[in-house]
Amino acid sequence: MSKASKIIQGFFTTLGVIFFILLIVLAYLFIADPFNLRPLYNTLTSPSVITPTSTPGTVNTNTAPKTDNPLLSPAQEQALIKIGVDPAKLPTTITPQMEACFVGALGQKRVDEIKKGAPPTPADFFTARACL
Numbered sequence: 001m002s003k004a005s006k007i008i009q010g011f012f013t014t015l016g017v018i019f020f021i022l023l024i025v026l027a028y029l030f031i032a033d034p035f036n037l038r039p040l041y042n043t044l045t046s047p048s049v050i051t052p053t054s055t056p057g058t059v060n061t062n063t064a065p066k067t068d069n070p071l072l073s074p075a076q077e078q079a080l081i082k083i084g085v086d087p088a089k090l091p092t093t094i095t096p097q098m099e100a101c102f103v104g105a106l107g108q109k110r111v112d113e114i115k116k117g118a119p120p121t122p123a124d125f126f127t128a129r130a131c132l
Contacts, residue, residue, distance in 0.1 A: 036129075039084030040122070079119035091132060101131035 001009075029035075069077070069087050071094065077087045091098070102111050105128040114120055 036126070043082065043084045073117045073119075075117065075119045076114075079121075080125070083122045083125060085125060098131050102128050105131060 069090055069092055071092060072080070072087055072090070080087050080090075094102075099111070106114075106124060110124065114124070
C-alpha cells in the first residue's frame, strides 16, 4: 500500500470512530434525557386539539386552565404549560431556603420580576428547577 492510501484509510477510520461515538452519545441523550427536554419536545410535536368551550357568538373567557396555585398569575401558568410543566404540581408556598436558592440561580432582579408577575422563561425554569 502506498503512503497516500494509508493516510486516506486512517482518515476515514477516524471519521468512522467519531461517527460511532456521536451515535452513542445521541442514543444516551435520547434514552436518559438528562436535560429533561422530552416534555418540551412532546408539547411541540403533539397536535393541538381544539374543543369548543362556549357556544358560537360568545366570548370565551377561559384562556388558561385554572389551577389552585395561589403563587402564579395566569400569564405565569400559561408560560409554564407551554414549556411542559404542570402548575398544579408546583409548591404552593415558598420557603426562605427556596427563595435563597432562586436568588442564587437567577439573581435578585429576575426573582423580583417573577414575584411581580413576569412569566418565567424556559431558561429560568430549567436553571432554577433544582430549587423546587
